[in-house]
Amino acid sequence: MPLVIVGHVDHGKSTILGRLLADSGALPAGKLEAVRNYCSRNSKPFEYAFLLDALKEEQSQGITIDAARCFFKTIKRPYIVLDAPGHVEFIRNMVTGASHADGALIVIGAKEGVQENTKRHGYFLSLLGVKQVAVLVNKMDQVGYEEEAFEKVKRDYTHFLREVGIAPREVIPVSGFYGANIAQRSSEMGWYKGPTLLEAIDLFEGAQCSTAAPFRFPVQGVYKFTEKEDERRILAGRIETGVVRVGERVTFSPSGQTSIVCSIEGKGEAGYSTGITLEDPLYITRGEIASKQSIPRVAEKLLVRLFWLDKETVREGNHYLFKLGTQKVECTVSEIRKVFDSVTLEEKDKRFVERHEVGEVVLDLGEKIACDLSNEVVETSRFVLVHQYRQSGGGVVEKVLSKYEKEEISTITMGMREKRQGHRGKIFFLYGDDQKKLVGWAQKIEKALFRRGVLVYTSLFEPDAKKAYFMAERVGVVLLLVGDRVGMELAPSCCISFTEAEDTENSADTILDLLNE
């Protein structure tokens, strides 16, 4: 399981990592003694961080091992810890997909307390969708192992994390230097009843969480069989989330083509690079995202949370290259709605985003792309903006905006309408092969909603009427559209399958809940 360790400089990241390696038995035999001997020969106090340096030096001489990765194992599973040298590199690696972390360890010195970078890191982790976090309040020996000192840091930091939407799994008082609560329970901190660091990470959810997510397979390349007359093609790429099996129907977005999986070359699970072949000879190109029942959004206009890394400021009207998964399109910054300080999280009164700031920004894309929202499938919501061949910023997609949004000239806002009607407008799609049955159920759901005072209308889906549907939604109408498959970009919660639709009372309840959310 890949983890990332972050923290303000000198709060003890390397020491904790060194300890983790030593105490989990990951070190080569004699390594610890060799470094201890070296220190005493040179009359230096021993540091666990030296151990790490010594290992990195060795590793970096090998060609294949990245110097910033450490490996260790518990009985439960193996771990890789990415030691993020600086937050900029960390963010860059995370958004470009060069690094991936299922969980994070945030180190805070007990005496030093929460610092700027501690906050920044927490914010970035939340921005990038790393929600499994263990906070390590380190150097507890320096505060006499006192509960009070620990509680203060814990209070300060969990309060901050809550603001950015992270509830830490554990906050653990540790001493990296003395090995307290790393692998062994500390005898000095009997007041602490929670898990040690090793126990805490074993409680993290592993890859199951990405295999349980909806299937997402961004196509990297399409290869033809070389045999004559063989019309089949292999679609190659890396499965970002979910699983796929032979015989399942897959949809490609944004083109909307569908087919059945004929073969899988390799493993059909999240995290694996694989190739799939289809029953039908579809024309699929690099960049499309394959999915199953719950399909990604197709969008030309996005509201994104952007973290900016470049010296050149982002202004409205600027053009960049937008990269998400294997898709690449031109984009224009059409609106800068909000700008935040990445440390204080305070909103700034300005309409441009400078280096190390976070912006809530609207991007107009040159072409349709497929993507997900960060609160649904974060892996396929991450994007990078490229400016003059530099990866200048990155972030996550928060919302898909209607292309027609800018044509809004009505002076009565959606909020005003909602207040009068008691609910907002929303489009729901009932989809399935048996249209006759589906229409019958849609009518029942419509009646149930109407009886409960909802302004509702049912219609057979007509691709050319999308604009009208969006407009009805803005007026506050609840639309029930019936079709053989979901024909427009809607949230998965608004797509009601054939089997769900049959339970009409329950569907009506679900719809009501979504309207009141």
Ligand code: GDP
């Ligand atoms: P990093 O910059 O976050 O990687 O911090 P280091 O691991 O290099 O630690 C910075 C300094 O803090 C070093 O001198 C460590 O020996 C010291 N240190 C780290 N953990 C502890 C601890 O638990 N107790 C004490 N007393 N010192 C520590």
